[in-house]
Amino acid sequence: MNSFILPLLLLIPLIGAILSVAMSRKQEYAKYVAIICSAVTLAITLFCLYDLSNADYVYAQSSAWIDTESIKISFAVGVDGMSMLMILLTSLLVLLVSVFSSSEKDRPSTFFALIMAMEVGLLGVYMAQDYFLFYIFWEVTLIPMYFLISGWGGPRRHYAAIKFFIYTHVASLVMLIGIFALAMQASAGGALDFSFEAVKAASMAGLFSPAFQLVVFGMLFFGFAVKMPLVPFHTWLPDAHVEAPTAGSVLLAGVMLKMGSYGIIRVCLDVLPDGAHQWQTAMIVLAIIAILYGAYACIAQKDLKKMVAFSSISHMGMVLLGIAMLSGIGIQFAIFQMFAHGLITAVLFMVCGIVGHNAGTREIPLLGGLAGKMPVFAAFMMFGFLASLGLPGLVGFVAEFGIIMSFFEYLADIEVLWPIVFALASLMLTAGYYLWAMQRTLFGKETDKIDLTNVHDVSKLEGISLGVLCALIALFGILPALAMGLIENMPLVLWGVV
């Protein structure tokens, strides 16, 4: 059972994608294929979670894929707490997004096939235990996203799609050079072995000199940073988000951005601990810039969706800040923040999608007084915004609290306290732009700039998706231990860095 449960997790969405494409003559049934396959995937994920909670082992499975005298690549997959949490987030969001988008009328069979293909790539990234495999899945996520944006996006979708593709592809290629360097150094003249295990063993054996770590950490970090994205490598993100369809945005911000921070923890910190210490200050500075710049840019945005996109940059900066602490607490809360942001941002992008669709525009100055016309929608939007700005009792608060706490500890340790001001300023900015945006769109007089007579509230399926997400946000806010317990169980990472 244990040996094929992870391949099964990959196989089911793959079958879903193929079936969905095959539905081209009965387009209206494609959504059922997507919903059923993603529900099965989620069920298997939940089973894994249950199974893992009973024992402190990990699933790991490896079989040789390419095994020659000069190069060794294995189909190695494995999960621990961190991967499991990300896999849970992925399978959950894919299911909810499929439900949310089930009214898609434009070429639904291709649309849902792309979403399923996306899920294969995302799950693969989070379970790969071989660099070759990791890179393949990493790149595989790009293609469905490219087509989702360029096929179902807004007016500037072609530009946004190609920018997204090239930007992140360049970054992954730099990462690829880093991977080559890791494998080359680790195999020391023998067959190039790309498995996580071999590279980690080399790292433990001290084969990576500090100078090597400094350079290779830089290459890998760049690859991951563009994905996260960090300022100044973020410019692809607002364009991609503004043009992407709602489902694309949710998966992009909810799960794809996490690939970057996941990679930093899984690869950079794990095998290059010296490099992490050498880069620590730089990471903290980049994190603070991302947090503040993201929040600051939010204030200026007129498009609601663009604002949410910039808020993602700010929140992912928070994740990096937690990682950069290089302490057990910091990294654990960073992972928790990845999970929390995934849930919250899904609500936010769904809300933006509904506004754009129902009211016909997402321009904040044109909106106003929506609460009267769309009360259920307004409740979800308020809930999402409050969760995102860190209202105590909701999931975002726990994560940010933990990260700022560990930041404070770090600062107390080096006896420089003033940078904590940045973290506090970001909290205020965040609260500011969310409340202001809410005030202008939901409350006040009903706008006369757009025609609100035919505006209807959220549909039933949209309501279900949003409701589930909001319930989970509250649940994990009150009982963070549900996820934290999982995060502590991370035997696949050696924590050489801490």
Next chain:
Amino acid sequence: MSVIQEGIDALMPIMPQFILIIAALIVPAIGLKSGKASSIFTMAAAALAIAVTAYMMYDGYTDSFMDIFEFNDFTGLMTVLFLIVLILVSLISYSGSETRKHHGEYFALLIVATVGMIFVAGASNLIALFIGIELASISSYALVAFKKNDPASAEASVKYLIIGGLSTALSLYGISLLYGLTGSVAISDVAQYLAEGSFTWTYIVAVITVIAGFGFKIAMVPFHFWAPDVYEGAPTPVTTFLAIGSKKMGFIVFFKIFLMMFILAQVLGGIPEMQWLFAFLAAATMTLGNLIAISQTSIKRMLAYSSIAQAGYILIVLAVGSSYALEGGLFHMITHVFMKGGAFIVVAALCARGLSENISDYRGLAKRAPLVAFAMMLFLFSLAGIPPLAGFDSKFVLFSSAVTPDGTWIWLVAVAVINSAISLYYYARVVKAMYVDKGASTEKMRVPMPFAIAIAICAIATVAIGIYPGPIIELCESAVKAFLLM
């Protein structure tokens, strides 16, 4: 009886070529009757030759023919590769629209050119090498001109002939100097001499003329300018043949002379100057090819420039000069046959259905011919190196070979990687045109059956090698081992 047995034994190392030569003699007679029959006959002969070669490789057969040609795993692998090219090109020439009434001559020329290429792969002395190249080249000049009444084809042929003549003259001059220096035409002696690297003027002139002469053949910058015109003007099946067949032959020549020398030289202490020369040529070739490809509006020209860029990637092998790099180079040559071949065949198939070569004509193709568009997308993404397609795997091996412990060629990998990203831009543009843009016509298109089969072969190979590259890498490994013993 024993005489026949002896004859067969003596001929055994060149048995595949022998079969092909017989076929080339028979095919003009068949061609008088029917083009389709001669196409089938050519494919059958090639298939027979593949079977023989595969059996010889399986049997572990190695022997040399009169000390000029050696059959081993390397020769065997390249023979199979060239024969696959021959089959693909014959398949898409099946309808005979390109060959007019001269089917027999057309297929005979194709076969003879293939024989030349195979001779190059196994040549163990410079004279045999040169004769092989000429056999392939002279047949190609005629093939490029096959659309006699089309001025573009004629122009392409004249260009190709003049450039080809120049390159032949240069390389022959270089070879004669090498002979003068070493007193031997055996490639191993020449490589040995070069590896010792006493930089006299004669040495330098000999090396440079050889590089320039064969540089034309692989369209290496700065000897690349003929390629787009010739590729554009030639009948598309012939273009396919040139892009995926002739070019490979040029690389084999480079590997034979220079890679041997570098590997020998590493034992003696190395000649970094020459490796740096090739590194710069590689960087220039891939960068220029990719940058010019961006601005092309004709898909054939775009693919021609992308071929130049791919040649740049393979030149990394010569810069790095290790056996692992050669493995990557051979692997990339193999995948290139299917992905670039596939792309050209798609172009040929659409041409046959009256679609022009302008990229703008490819708009909305996904609606008109969904399977062909999908295959084209696979080929283009594979060329760009997107996993899990074959092109990614071979680039992965090739580029990773340049990450050496001393880190000398990291910059070259960086250039190659940036180039891969640039290339993605123009490949994705075609994909966008096919899938996203609305076309002027929405009329369904069916490509002719032979083309469909050829496209399917290439697409299946591109995906299958991408997902399970192990066996191919192993073949490359044993080929490299045999190559180093030659």
